[in-house]
Amino acid sequence: MNIFDVNWIAVVVAALAGFLVGGIWYGPIMGKKWMGAVGLTEEQIKEGSIGKIYGGAFAFSLVASWTLAHTFATYAVDLNFATKVLTAFSIALGFIIPAIGTNYLFSQKNKALFFIDAGYWLIFYTAMGVVHAWLG
Template identity: 80%
Template sequence: MNLLDVNWIAIVVAALAGFFVGGIWYGPVMGKKWMGAVGLTEEQIKEGNMGVIYGGAFAFSLVASWTLAHTFSSYGTDLTVTVKILTALGVALGFIVPAIGTNYLFSQKGKALFFIDAGYWLLFYTAMGAVHAWLP
């Protein structure tokens, strides 16, 4: 199988879906709590290079989306919508959440930040899985 033999439209749309979830999660839903948990003020956040931050985050979203698309295509075309969504959720629950949990334990970050970020990644991958399920 060719590594480039995937639905590129689905990859971009899924990355955008994950990015959209992040905007809502770290904006109106958990924005203030997240800022408190990481110890940043709104002024400090505004001082960041938003082009680099958002551009880099979207590039990482594209990589994650492509990897998910490639994983699905390697399993064949008979995966159901439910299987794709649950697989994407499983990737977050089985790989992403333990990885950030381990990092947060060693860096002694608080539980609140862990649950905020873990919740985001679960939603991020679920949204991407849904897009890949409906745009195979």
């Protein structure tokens, strides 16, 4: 199998779905709590390079989405909808959350930030899993 032999429409749409989740999660749902947990003000956030931040975040979403698509494409059998969604969720639960948790422990970040970010990654990967299951 060629590593680029994936459904590229699903890759882009899933990356957009994850990106949208981030906008909602770190906006109206957890935005103020997240800013407090990381110690940033709205003014400081507005001073950031928006193009660089959002462009980089979307590029990372594309990489994550492609990796998920490639993971699904490497199975010898077609996976059903629920299996793809559960696999995506499990990647966040089993790989992403322990990784950020370990980083947060050593950098002594607060628990609130961990739970905000962990919740985001669970929803992010689940949303991408739904898109890949639907379009793939």
